[in-house]
Structures are given as structure tokens and as C-alpha cells.
Amino acid sequence: MLELMPDVFSPDFTVYRDDYEDFFTYIDELNQHNLLPKYFTAPVFILWEITSKCPLNCLYCYNNSPKKVDELTTEQLLQIAEEIGKLKVFAVCLSGGEPSARPDFFTIAERLLDLKIPTSTITNGWNIDSDKAKNYAKYFQSVQVSLDGPNAEIHDKVRRREGSFDRAVRAIKLFKESGIDRISVSFAATVHNIDSFPSVVELCQDLGVSSLRTQPLVIIGRAGINHQEVPTKEQFEKLREYIRNTKKEGQKGCLELEWGDPVSHIRTGLRLGFSLSMRITAEGFLSLTPYAPYIMGHVLKGGIQQGWEKGLRTGWLHPRVKEEMSKISSIYDIQYLDDKALSYVHL
Amino acid sequence: MIGYPKRMPTLWRWDGEDEKHITLIVQKTMSVQLLNPTAAYIYYCCDGEKTLDDIIELFLKKYNVEKGRITQDVKEFLNFLISIGAVCYEHNGHSVNKLT
Numbered sequence: 106m107l108e109l110m111p112d113v114f115s116p117d118f119t120v121y122r123d124d125y126e127d128f129f130t131y132i133d134e135l136n137q138h139n140l141l142p143k144y145f146t147a148p149v150f151i152l153w154e155i156t157s158k159c160p161l162n163c164l165y166c167y168n169n170s171p172k173k174v175d176e177l178t179t180e181q182l183l184q185i186a187e188e189i190g191k192l193k194v195f196a197v198c199l200s201g202g203e204p205s206a207r208p209d210f211f212t213i214a215e216r217l218l219d220l221k222i223p224t225s226t227i228t229n230g231w232n233i234d235s236d237k238a239k240n241y242a243k244y245f246q247s248v249q250v251s252l253d254g255p256n257a258e259i260h261d262k263v264r265r266r267e268g269s270f271d272r273a274v275r276a277i278k279l280f281k282e283s284g285i286d287r288i289s290v291s292f293a294a295t296v297h298n299i300d301s302f303p304s305v306v307e308l309c310q311d312l313g314v315s316s317l318r319t320q321p322l323v324i325i326g327r328a329g330i331n332h333q334e335v336p337t338k339e340q341f342e343k344l345r346e347y348i349r350n351t352k353k354e355g356q357k358g359c360l361e362l363e364w365g366d367p368v369s370h371i372r373t374g375l376r377l378g379f380s381l382s383m384r385i386t387a388e389g390f391l392s393l394t395p396y397a398p399y400i401m402g403h404v405l406k407g408g409i410q411q412g413w414e415k416g417l418r419t420g421w422l423h424p425r426v427k428e429e430m431s432k433i434s435s436i437y438d439i440q441y442l443d444d445k446a447l448s449y450v451h452l
Numbered sequence: 453m454i455g456y457p458k459r460m461p462t463l464w465r466w467d468g469e470d471e472k473h474i475t476l477i478v479q480k481t482m483s484v485q486l487l488n489p490t491a492a493y494i495y496y497c498c499d500g501e502k503t504l505d506d507i508i509e510l511f512l513k514k515y516n517v518e519k520g521r522i523t524q525d526v527k528e529f530l531n532f533l534i535s536i537g538a539v540c541y542e543h544n545g546h547s548v549n550k551l552t
Contacts, residue, residue: 140488142468149475149484193465195477195484221463223477 129376141377144418147192147410148383152395153199155182155213157387158206160231162265163253165293165328165335167395170202174388179209181405183216185385188409190220199226202387206232214244225249227291230276231269238279247287250277250314253295255304263297277312292319294344295334302344306351310360319344320365321436323396338437367396367439371430374421383409383417393420396439397430400451416452423452455543455551457507457530458500462538466492480537494529498539504530504551527551 135141155177159170177185189197197217204210204226217224225247233241241248252273254260260270280288290309292302302319309317321341322328328335336344348364374380374393384392391402391412401420402412420426433439464476467486474492478485487495493514497507504526511522531551533539541548 135488141486142470142473144469145475146465146467146471193463195463195475223463 128373132376142379144379145381147413148194148381148417150196150382151189151194151198151409152382152384153185153197154201154385154387155199155204155210156202156207159202159229160206160266161203161229161269163251163293163327164263164265164295164297164331165322165326167323167326167328168202168386169326169330174386176207176387177389177404179212181389182209182213185404185409186213186216186220186222189217189222192410194222197222197224199224201227203229203231205237211240211244214240218244227251228276229264229269230273231266233272233276233279235279235282238276238283238285241280242283242285245285247289248280248285249289249291250280251293252277252290252305252309253293254298255301255308259298259301263293263295274308274312277314281313286315288314289316289318290314292317294319294322294336294341296336296340297334299336299340299344302347306360306362310358314360316361316363318363318365319348320367323367324436324439325396325398335436338435368433368435370394371396371433375427375430378419378422380418380420383413385409391417393417393426397426398450399423399426420452425450425452454503454505455541455548456500456503457498457533457539457541459495459498459539460537464495476538478536478538485536485538491529494526495533495538498530498533500542 132141154168157168157170157172157174157176159166162171199210199214205228207213214224214226223246224244226241226245227249229251250273251264252260252270253263254270257268257270260273261267264270277288277290290305292298292305294302306317322335324332324335345364348362352362371394380393382394384395385404386392389404390400391404391409392398392400399420401416401423404412407415416423421430460479462477462479464474467473467475472489472492474487474495476485476487476495477483494507497510502510508519508523508526511517511526512519515522530539530541534541534549534551541551
């Protein structure tokens, strides 16, 4: 029995484990005994970017939101939801842009709930009021709010919109009041806020969130353009050490601290050969992950199933993906893909 | 002991290139688990209608292995499935936490 994803509802592609060398050894042993499949019949997890609209303009946004793209219609999104149900996908994360910026956001969420697909979502909190928070509680198993600083001065600078901190904090409070059990916070570390992480930990404890996660910033999209905002390797190492030590001291109340490693996600994909997850962009393109800028299908050309069967399910074995992704040993190597990240390669 | 192992309600599917693996969500841990073909078949047999002996018999027909060994392996894996809440085991209307 192999645990594929320690947390089904992890709303991004980061692998949260410190022991992935052990994990790889285990994978090799399973492969020696032919116990692993060559591929999966459908994705286990889908990151579904339903929009590129966003009221904020964060320094580091990996898909450069807000941007104008030909977004899919409500009917097309509902069709995707049906296919997700049919394929028995185990977890979906509705993402963006800011997913709630789409007027049909809850319509899509409701359909996924009817289909019994475990769904989570990400928000910057900008649009959340009391009624909306109740809808989040109804439709989502977990919600992740982005919080990039312990105060408005830092957070608003990174997210480049005044008032965004106050709204993010208000959203967390409204989600709590609405009874959402699993509220996680993600913290994107830039040179402006990385030293304030311990204060964000305190704030999250006060707010009663379940987990606070961070990781080295992936240098793609706007983080590629604003690469001067990316912390150094030493700064990230210090942050990682802080998290390790804090965890050793024991949990911070009910708050769990998580350190992600985007490179381990790539290494896992290359090592396994088969894919577990899929990303759907706001335009309907299908790809392996936000970290690998290769398009392998479109929802309007054969749907998820065809994209999966024609390439994605073993996408890590594609010669070009394998060759280019194998060169990545740290987030700073992802930077060399920057120009490609902004203009995807169709395979 | 006559009892009926039964899968707990969850999302699961046949998986892999030959659809002999099973992937499922374990509600208790909220994790996705992959079962290899043998484990998948045991899980599949837990339909609430087959007894433990029925499942062991099915495996005896399928594999040329001594009964004691199969009984031990099936019980061991069923105990694991029970411990993670993927399967429940009922005997005379009472749920059993561990097969002995």
C-alpha cells in the first residue's frame, strides 16, 4: 500500500516531506517487485485555475495574474466538472487568479460537491463577506488564504494593493465563524517579508488557522520578471531551519508549520515516471504542473481524459520534459525556464 | 469466527494500465492510497456479503499457496484496512476491531 499524497487537500503541487530519498528507495523496491502501475487511469489531483482575473497584483504570481485570457464559459466549466466526476478524481483545488472573481465560482463548487469530489480552494480574501464565507463552508473541505506578512505594511507591499491585508485577515475570521475546520495559510517568501515569518506564525496562532505553509519561491511568471525580489539560498535555508526548530519544540498550539520543496515535486515526477496530478489553466490548457511549462492538451479538444491518455499520464517521461527538468536541482535552476514559463511550449 | 468485511463508503477506483490496482481515499487520514493488485482484490472482496473464509477460498483458488499462509496474509491486511478505517468487520451485528 502506497500513500500517494499525505494530504489529499494540499492545494498546490508541493511535496511536504523531508524524507524523499527514503521515499525514492521505497519506490525503487516497489518497482523491483512490479507493484507499481505504469500509469494511472486518471489524475489523482487536479489544480484547476478557473480564472486569471484577480483584484491583486502580487510581486511573485506564478501565472502572472491578473491577465486577460479567453476564459472558458460556465457551461464549459460545468462540463469539466462532469468529467472530473466521471473519472473519479480524488481531489480538486479551485484556483486562479482569484477563483471567487468568477461569478459562477459557487456554481462550479456546488456541482463538484454534488459529484462528491473532495474540493479545496485558494483565496486572497479580497471578495469575502459573511454570506460568501458560509458558502465556502458549504462547498469546500479546506480553504487556503494567502498571507504574506504580519501587518498591512508588509503584506500590502508584496500583494501590491492597499487594504489586502485587512481583507485577508477578515476573511480568515469569517471562515472561522462559518465553521470551516481546515483553514490553511500560505506565505510566499520574498526579500520584503521573509524575516517577518515568525510574526506571521504568531498571527496565525491568534487567528486559529490549522496550518501555515511556505516554500522557496518558484521563479516563474511574475517572480521570474521580478527575480530581484527572490530571497537568497541562505535566506531560505534560515527560514527552513526556523521551521525545523519550531517543529522540534512542539506544535504551535493547533498550528502546523509546513515547509514545501517544489523541486522535490519535479524529482518525484521524474522518478515515478507516471503523473499523479494535472493542472488546468484558465484558458483550458492541460499541463503536468505549474513548474513545468509544457502544454499537453486542451479541455475543449478531447477533454481531460484524452489529454491524460495522450500524454499527461506519463508526461514526465516525455524526452523534452525529462531532459530539461532533470537539470533542475534548486529553484534557481527553474529560473532558466523563465522565458518559456511566459510562453508555454506545446508538446 | 464468521464475519463480513465491508468497505467503508469512500471514493475509490480501479487503476493502473491493467486496472488491477485500486486507488482510494482513506477518510480517517484524508489520504489517497494505492493498493497493489493483490491488496486491491482483498479490498474489492470486502463487499459485506463475502465472509473471511469466502475471501480466503477465493485466494486459494487463485494462488498455489498453503492455506495457513494465505489466511495469515489476508487477516493481516484486513486488520490494516480496519485500522485505517477503510474496511469495517461485523460479526453477529457487532463491529470487530481486530481479527485474531
